[in-house]
Amino acid sequence: MLPYKSHNEKITLLKNGSLDLVENVKYFLSEIEKRKSLNCFLEIFSDDVIQNAEIISEKIKTGKAGKLAGMVIAVKDLLSIKGKRMTCGSKFLENFYPIYTATCVQRLLNEDAIIIGKTNLDEFAMGSSNENSAYGIVRNPVNEAYVPGGSSGGSAAAVAAFQCDVAIGTDTGGSIRQPAAFCGVYGLKPTYGRVSRYGLTSFASSFDTIGAFARTTYDVAALMEVISGYDEMDSTSVKYDVDNYSEDIKSFKKFRIGVTSSLIHEAYSPEIKSKWIATIEKLKLLGHEIVYIDLPHSEYSIAAYYILTTAEASSNLARFDGARYAKRSNESKDLSEMYINSRSEGFGAEVKRRIMLGTYVLSSGYYDAYYLKAQKVRRIIKNDFDKCFKQVDAIIIPTTPTPPFKIGEKTENPLEMYLSDIFTTTANLAGIPGISIPVGHSENGLPIGIQLLADQFNESTLLQLSRQLEMYNYL
Amino acid sequence: MNQKYEAVIGLEVHAQLSTITKLFCGCSTSFDAQPNTNVCPICLGHPGVLPVLNKKVVEFAIKLGTALNCGVNHKSIFARKNYFYPDLPKGFQTSQYELPICGYGFMILKDDGEVEKKIGITRIHMEEDAGKSIHDQSGFTFIDVNRCGVPLLEIVSEPDLRSASDAAVYLIKLRQIVQYLDICDGNMEEGSFRCDANVSVRLKGEEKLGTKTEIKNMNSFRNVEKAINFEIERQIEILEDGGLITQQTLLWNADKNEAAPMRSKEEAHDYRYFPEPDLMPVVINKNWEAEIRKLLPELPEAKRERFIKQYNLPLYDADILTQSKAISEYFENTIQFTFDYKLVSNWIMGDVLKILNERKISISDFSIGPQSLGNLLELISTGQISGKIAKDVFMEMLLTKKEAEVIVKEKNLLQISDVTKLENIITDILQRNNSQVKQYLNGEDKVVGFFVGQIMKETKGKANPKTVNELLKQKLNSKRPN
Numbered sequence: 001m002l003p004y005k006s007h008n009e010k011i012t013l014l015k016n017g018s019l020d021l022v023e024n025v026k027y028f029l030s031e032i033e034k035r036k037s038l039n040c041f042l043e044i045f046s047d048d049v050i051q052n053a054e055i056i057s058e059k060i061k062t063g064k065a066g067k068l069a070g071m072v073i074a075v076k077d078l079l080s081i082k083g084k085r086m087t088c089g090s091k092f093l094e095n096f097y098p099i100y101t102a103t104c105v106q107r108l109l110n111e112d113a114i115i116i117g118k119t120n121l122d123e124f125a126m127g128s129s130n131e132n133s134a135y136g137i138v139r140n141p142v143n144e145a146y147v148p149g150g151s152s153g154g155s156a157a158a159v160a161a162f163q164c165d166v167a168i169g170t171d172t173g174g175s176i177r178q179p180a181a182f183c184g185v186y187g188l189k190p191t192y193g194r195v196s197r198y199g200l201t202s203f204a205s206s207f208d209t210i211g212a213f214a215r216t217t218y219d220v221a222a223l224m225e226v227i228s229g230y231d232e233m234d235s236t237s238v239k240y241d242v243d244n245y246s247e248d249i250k251s252f253k254k255f256r257i258g259v260t261s262s263l264i265h266e267a268y269s270p271e272i273k274s275k276w277i278a279t280i281e282k283l284k285l286l287g288h289e290i291v292y293i294d295l296p297h298s299e300y301s302i303a304a305y306y307i308l309t310t311a312e313a314s315s316n317l318a319r320f321d322g323a324r325y326a327k328r329s330n331e332s333k334d335l336s337e338m339y340i341n342s343r344s345e346g347f348g349a350e351v352k353r354r355i356m357l358g359t360y361v362l363s364s365g366y367y368d369a370y371y372l373k374a375q376k377v378r379r380i381i382k383n384d385f386d387k388c389f390k391q392v393d394a395i396i397i398p399t400t401p402t403p404p405f406k407i408g409e410k411t412e413n414p415l416e417m418y419l420s421d422i423f424t425t426t427a428n429l430a431g432i433p434g435i436s437i438p439v440g441h442s443e444n445g446l447p448i449g450i451q452l453l454a455d456q457f458n459e460s461t462l463l464q465l466s467r468q469l470e471m472y473n474y475l
Numbered sequence: 476m477n478q479k480y481e482a483v484i485g486l487e488v489h490a491q492l493s494t495i496t497k498l499f500c501g502c503s504t505s506f507d508a509q510p511n512t513n514v515c516p517i518c519l520g521h522p523g524v525l526p527v528l529n530k531k532v533v534e535f536a537i538k539l540g541t542a543l544n545c546g547v548n549h550k551s552i553f554a555r556k557n558y559f560y561p562d563l564p565k566g567f568q569t570s571q572y573e574l575p576i577c578g579y580g581f582m583i584l585k586d587d588g589e590v591e592k593k594i595g596i597t598r599i600h601m602e603e604d605a606g607k608s609i610h611d612q613s614g615f616t617f618i619d620v621n622r623c624g625v626p627l628l629e630i631v632s633e634p635d636l637r638s639a640s641d642a643a644v645y646l647i648k649l650r651q652i653v654q655y656l657d658i659c660d661g662n663m664e665e666g667s668f669r670c671d672a673n674v675s676v677r678l679k680g681e682e683k684l685g686t687k688t689e690i691k692n693m694n695s696f697r698n699v700e701k702a703i704n705f706e707i708e709r710q711i712e713i714l715e716d717g718g719l720i721t722q723q724t725l726l727w728n729a730d731k732n733e734a735a736p737m738r739s740k741e742e743a744h745d746y747r748y749f750p751e752p753d754l755m756p757v758v759i760n761k762n763w764e765a766e767i768r769k770l771l772p773e774l775p776e777a778k779r780e781r782f783i784k785q786y787n788l789p790l791y792d793a794d795i796l797t798q799s800k801a802i803s804e805y806f807e808n809t810i811q812f813t814f815d816y817k818l819v820s821n822w823i824m825g826d827v828l829k830i831l832n833e834r835k836i837s838i839s840d841f842s843i844g845p846q847s848l849g850n851l852l853e854l855i856s857t858g859q860i861s862g863k864i865a866k867d868v869f870m871e872m873l874l875t876k877k878e879a880e881v882i883v884k885e886k887n888l889l890q891i892s893d894v895t896k897l898e899n900i901i902t903d904i905l906q907r908n909n910s911q912v913k914q915y916l917n918g919e920d921k922v923v924g925f926f927v928g929q930i931m932k933e934t935k936g937k938a939n940p941k942t943v944n945e946l947l948k949q950k951l952n953s954k955r956p957n
Contacts, residue, residue: 080523100516201522205752234525318566319520362747
């Protein structure tokens with residue numbers, strides 16, 4: 001058992017000497033070892049972490065340590081760390097060692113965080129169950145017969161299984177919030193452009209965001225505070241001041257919260273619906289005002305999402321061609337065979353499916369009907385949100401339409417799998433932040449999450465509400 | 476060319492920009508580096524990298540757009556052009572498609588009769604270059620990624636050109652402009668200024684455009700002209716035989732003097748253009764644009780007119796001197812040291828350009844600087860050496876890199892203008908050549924040349940020819956019987 005709940009407690013214990021960082025790190029390594037079956041990690045930096053723990057302990061003693069000193073972090077294996085293998089969950093990158101470090105990882109290191117390893121994921125972040133990894137499925141720590149969600153399944157499960165303090169994930173259509181809900185942890189997807197994407201292997205450039213998993217709101221806040229902010233290496237990152245999240249969450253500010261009936265019929269599971277309603281009731285009891293709003297075009301979000309993200313993905317993944325780095329098939333007679341064989345052997349089925357879909361929607365003659373139309377839908381959905389956020393500070397909707405499903409349950413039906421993103425994709429289409437908050441369990445003991453959405457750059461609102469709900473549970 | 480037909484030609488020019496760094500990363504653009512050394516994760520297209528636009532490229536594009544009378548779009552966007560090739564690391568080229576940086580503009584061409592033709596410029600857009608594939612004889616292909624991400628401007632003309640020579644004039648003028656703007660070195664052989672041509676033919680008077688073909692791989696002005704003429708003739712021949720033109724891409728083969736179709740597989744591209752999601756729209760601030768316009772250098776035409784007015788040069792001279800910015804600057808630097816503008820012009824157009832052509836070098840590599848040339852010509856203007864001696868001194872300067880004054884002094888070449896000294900020499904020569912004196916007195920004026928030759932021989936060419944002529948005539952005429 002850990003003697004602390006969140007990083008502010010941990011740092012106090014480290015400073016007063018009642019917690020030894022090396023022992024703490026060893027504890028996490030042993031937890032990883034104990035539950036290897038979860039398959040959360042693709043790479044464990046066992047030697048590095050102990051060495052770093054020693055160095056950072058010294059820094060803490062001399063009072064020179066950074067904000068995240070000693071925070072043990074797992075990083076989704078879609079982000080570059082110089083010299084550390086990065087697979088992106090793909091066979092294609094089986095032996096790929098990046099030559100530079102992602103901005104967001106560098107910011108963590110600058111604040112003396114300890115990176116414990118790289119976590120498993122759906123190949124190139126394409127999936128909602130972590131069943132699409134070339135390195136095996138990740139299991140839900142609460143019940144190993146169930147999926148942990150995806151694509152950041154390894155990160156969510158590692159946090160839930162106490163294999164690290166916090167984890168970095170990425171969210172293109174729900175890949176942080178959905179696994180956070182399935183594993184019963186907090187998961188924040190920030191505003192598009194809030195965290196630099198430099199070093200994040202692109203899936204869909206205009207949707208991809210980097211965010212955090214943690215067991216407490218405080219840890220999400222502390223982590224986001226460090227990784228957020230403009231980066232000159234990412235032209236889509238935004239020069240907009242980062243709020244002091246870990247201070248902000250101490251406030252008990254009252255908000256106007258929007259409730260919408262749009263899409264709610266998609267919550268197939270009555271358990272989800274009842275948790276959603278219960279959370280609304282809690283918010284009322286906490287003194288927040290509930291306002292009914294309308295998001296009339298939400299039903300088009302899945303279609304628009306899968307057209308636009310696959311289009312971008314088909315182009316982003318074109319660099320994996322076997323010509324310069326990573327996998328090259330040896331059995332090729334000429335250039336086009338080299339391409340075909342390398343890509344056929346290197347990519348998994350879901351990645352191929354999305355590349356084909358994306359190539360199709362961009363093809364001449366189809367572009368207007370698919371890509372351009374989907375862009376218009378995206379704009380309309382954004383407008384819907386803009387209108388709502390004139391009336392409310394946040395919107396509450398379920399994170400997922402059902403509690404976690406069983407491993408193998410949806411693998412045969414990609415469309416049904418895609419529909420499990422129904423509540424999450426809209427935030428990525430609109431570029432707004434969202435957080436999944438654990439609100440309890442289903443009848444058979446599986447975690448359920450409820451989602452709050454806010455206007456661009458209002459992460460602070462989400463974290464404040466998350467903290468208030470978290471406190472409520474302790475009351 | 477068959478007089479029934481007219482050709483319709485449009486050009487697509489790629490100008491490689493002379494920025495210090497690449498379009499989307501901080502790597503150097505220099506092209507004499509060892510293969511694959513001017514590279515970083517970004518231009519190598521590694522997973523997770525993102526482009527950051529080089530502002531200088533936008534500035535260069537605005538400069539060129541302004542010089543070509545284009546409208547500058549205050550918001551333009553980048554797009555991805557998707558295709559697979561080993562020297563294209565990302566699997567797409569970042570270019571502009573819809574909403575390029577510059578919209579419609581034009582260039583005025585004058586033919587020999589000074590008739591003006593307006594050639595429309597459809598658009599100018601920014602894009603990145605690909606790398607180089609070097610195909611080995613053993614069947615291997617080597618990739619050099621240094622050129623990946625080097626910035627290009629693509630300048631697309633309207634199909635307003637009507638002959639191969641029109642096209643060449645347009646191209647020469649466009650190159651002159653990019654060089655004047657100091658945005659591209661304009662070197663066609665080295666590929667920093669490349670041109671593709673779209674060619675079709677139609678019966679004169681016909682409004683409808685014929686089917687066009689595209690010719691690529693022409694790496695000199697001469698080849699552009701030859702290739703277009705070849706294609707015009709080829710198309711006319713097909714039409715005359717009752718055939719139809721196939722829309723295709725042809726590659727010019729300079730050795731064989733013919734264009735052959737590219738393999739259809741290579742051109743069967745669907746580029747799947749879509750807006751580049753990794754870059755924000757390029758928004759141009761009006762003040763910035765105005766600043767760039769203000770700093771625009773004098774363009775070739777304006778300079779030519781100024782040379783005629785300010786230095787009183789003939790149109791012919793002004794035209795040649797302003798063809799290249801570097802030459803025009805060399806001229807203006809030289810006249811800081813001597814005042815005879817026409818003499819300087821003659822020497823640059825003659826002796827200097829001759830050496831440059833012979834040695835295939837540019838003026839910047841020419842060893843005689845403007846000051847050295849100016850000092851040499853000043854020796855002529857002030858009568859210290861003759862024009863003829865000056866030519867020798869010039870060659871000596873090239874050889875030894877010494878200054879004119881030094882050479883003249885060392886070789887004792889100062890002109891003899893001393894009247895008494897020359898009079899003595901002339902008297903002596905006339906005495907020794909009595910029969911020629913008689914011939915002169917009998918009206919054979921051409922023997923004057925003989926005497927001049929003798930005098931020059933005696934003085935080793937140093938006699939001031941003007942003084943010699945005057946003195947000689949004076950002496951000879953004094954021998955006429957009264």
